[in-house]
Amino acid sequence: MASELTRLTIWGLDNLLSIESIPLLLGKVYNQPIEFLQDEPIDEREKTYYNQWHSPDGFQAINIQTRLIIESEINFVHALAAYEFGYGERRSFVNGALLQRDVRVFPYKCPVIFFEFEQKVYCVVEISESQESRLRSHLFGQKRGAKMEEWGDITAKKPLPFQFDSRFYYWLLSKKGQTLTLRGQEVNLLDVSALSLLSEKSVYNSSSEGPALLDGSLPALSSLSLNESITVVGLKIKINNTTLQIKFGKDGVSYVDESHCYKLEQNENMITYTDDCNYFVLLIYGFIFPELLKRYDEDLTLGSWNLQDEAVQRKHWAIKVIKQLVMSNSIEQSEIRDCFESDEGVTIN
Known part of the structure; x- marks a missing residue:
């Protein structure tokens, strides 16, 4: 189900x-x-x-x-x-x-x-x-011809600080399996469960969903290796006694997996999204998103994440793809060498 x-x-x-x-x-x-x-x-x-x-x-x-x-x-x-x-x-x-x-x-x-x-x-x-x-x-007082001045214009599709670009997503994916300290709290990025990417010049798009995408999904890893634009990421996150599974896109729209969002109380009672949506919404938009963006900006400023680091990460994903394809198809090293050398001007050491 x-x-x-x-x-x-x-x-x-x-x-x-x-x-x-x-x-x-x-x-x-x-x-x-x-x-x-x-x-x-x-x-x-x-x-x-x-x-x-x-x-x-x-x-x-x-x-x-x-x-x-x-x-x-x-x-x-x-x-x-x-x-x-x-x-x-x-x-x-x-x-x-x-x-x-x-x-x-x-x-x-x-x-x-x-x-x-x-x-x-x-x-x-x-x-x-x-x-x-x-x-x-x-x-919200936005009826055409009869707007209510008190509300003002509510047209922003990507309000700061709840908008994300592809570079942020690449940084975020590189932290999969790590524990980040955000505002003094340990935030565990347990897994990546969804990815949507758009190719250069928007020729085609691809979407993948399921557990451990960055460990074994060839379509996801291949698209990431090619530096395609990321539009949606799905994460499983643990903060203290709370576990969340959400997908979110560049415009701040999120999809909460209700069956995998819960908080364990000291008495071991489980509080779900349906039980207390206020808590989960405020946690996502009042802490998780702005704090992740803040940490990303800090890493850029300090130089601990740059285009070279991103390229190294993409190479790591590409090697995973190559290894799986080689093993699955029993490809010999000589066959790989012949493939590259058959293309004029391409050599492999």
């Missing part, structure tokens, strides 16, 4: 400098009229999309909370976005009769976590890519 992956995307709220603004914004009225029904002689409910922010349990008020994440307090707000969308005018009528509301209007809910990081406010949304623009329009 395949593991369930939860998709998380992050947006920077550039117009907001304090988390204190969030409860006030979430309390505003976000209902939207269904434009093509406004002149119809029907009940108001029939011609309105009802959009609201709720507390996760549906009863308590939406308040600011504080959570201790790796010895740092993070202020956050956990809310449930509930909005509606529906058919356009043509599909809403059959033979001139308006369809019943529950047939033409569809409700959607998704959890959202707003948090403060380095004097800015971000939000992490558990949502499918196809619903992102609807959520921004319905509950």
Whole structure:
């Protein structure tokens, strides 16, 4: 049975400098009229999309909370976005009769976590890519022609410090199996479980998933050896009593493997992502990503990681590929020599 992956995307709220603004914004009225029904002689409910922010349990008020994440307090707000969308005018009528509301209007809910990081406010949304623009329009004041100034523009696809480039990924993969000390905490990069790469000039792409990719996956190792652009990496990470398995792309979108994300309490109880999503989201975006990027920048500044180091790492992966191919196909050294020497100007010592 395949593991369930939860998709998380992050947006920077550039117009907001304090988390204190969030409860006030979430309390505003976000209902939207269904434009093509406004002149119809029907009940108001029939011609309105009802959009609201709720507390996760549906009863308590939406308040600011504080959570201790790796010895740092993070202020956050956990809310449930509930909005509606529906058919356009043509599909809403059959033979001139308006369809019943529950047939033409569809409700959607998704959890959202707003948090403060380095004097800015971000939000992490558990949502499918196809619903992102609807959520921004319905509950983030981004409706075209009727934007809410309080929210500002929420269009950033790669908010700092949650964007990654291929060079960062190569550095990160070189640390597989190592323990990094980040903000005084030991972070074990246990395994690489997913890789997506894009060839030069975007001619083709390749994806690999499974345990120990850097130990035995020829497609993954071959693509890395050729210095292809990495777009997604999947990692298994252990921090203190917490184990995470996540995939994340260049734009900060993450896929959390719920069945492999857990925290072991002192009483040996296991806390899963479903039990406490706030903890895991704040750990990923409030500690893991920014601290990994910080360590990467430090290694670049100190010269402990450069293009030559990257080339050495790629050569190490290439040798793994060659060794496996030679052994699997019983290739003799003389055959390799003949292959190289058959190409004009190419020799092998």
